[in-house]
Amino acid sequence: MEHLWYLDDVNVFKILCPHKFKSYKACHNFDVFQPRDYIYFEKDHSCKMFLIEKGKVKIGYYTAEGDEVVKAVLRKGDVFGEKAILGEEERNEFAQALLKDTVVCSMKVSVLHDLMRDNKTFSLKIYKLINFRIRKLERRLQLLLFKDVRTRLMEFLQELCDEYGVCCEKTGTVKISHPYTQKDMASLIGTSRPTINTIMNELRDENLIEFNRNEILVLKKTS
Numbered sequence: 582m583e584h585l586w587y588l589d590d591v592n593v594f595k596i597l598c599p600h601k602f603k604s605y606k607a608c609h610n611f612d613v614f615q616p617r618d619y620i621y622f623e624k625d626h627s628c629k630m631f632l633i634e635k636g637k638v639k640i641g642y643y644t645a646e647g648d649e650v651v652k653a654v655l656r657k658g659d660v661f662g663e664k665a666i667l668g669e670e671e672r673n674e675f676a677q678a679l680l681k682d683t684v685v686c687s688m689k690v691s692v693l694h695d696l697m698r699d700n701k702t703f704s705l706k707i708y709k710l711i712n713f714r715i716r717k718l719e720r721r722l723q724l725l726l727f728k729d730v731r732t733r734l735m736e737f738l739q740e741l742c743d744e745y746g747v748c749c750e751k752t753g754t755v756k757i758s759h760p761y762t763q764k765d766m767a768s769l770i771g772t773s774r775p776t777i778n779t780i781m782n783e784l785r786d787e788n789l790i791e792f793n794r795n796e797i798l799v800l801k802k803t804s
Contacts, residue, residue, distance in 0.1 A: 618683075619675055621675065627664065631661050637680045663707070666690055
């Protein structure tokens with residue numbers, strides 16, 4: 582394990598200085614998970630926040646009928662379980678590893694509260710992160726309620742551009758290396774995998790995008 586704690590790689594934690602990393606390193610645990618391993622379940626006690634050091638984690642929940650609903654797919658540098666900071670007593674979602682040897686660091690809420698009291702800027706960044714997650718879910722709900730499937734998909738592609746896109750100034754295209762499968766995307770925008778595949782192929786036929794399993798190339802503006 583490196584001398585400094587891995588939060589150094591995460592933007593929201595850059596405000597922390599090395600001596601604080603060292604003083605708090607012993608309070609955190611790194612755990613390794615394999616594909617389909619659960620990091621926590623719905624109804625589990627909520628007392629930690631988590632950081633992904635390596636791999637990919639799915640956040641979701643199950644409906645009363647037993648259907649899985651994906652809320653997010655997160656990767657290295659992302660944090661999750663942050664509602665514990667706000668006083669959540671039990672989880673209302675699950676977290677599941679998706680890749681081999683996914684490494685997750687758990688952080689006790691009591692330690693985070695100490696850090697937030699010590700550093701107001703760090704505290705502000707944590708609350709901004711939580712606010713961003715809430716606004717993102719609210720926006721997705723609005724799309725589900727008021728937009729057709731094609732529009733929802735194009736809005737989602739724009740979201741991927743904002744989060745994962747790399748623009749090529751020479752060609753004007755945007756390359757998106759993203760963590761989602763088509764099944765994940767279908768769940769996130771409230772449709773089926775075959776429908777997603779059909780619309781993606783239509784967008785390709787219209788010369789708006791090119792895509793493969795893990796990348797999307799946006800050739801023209803899709804909204």
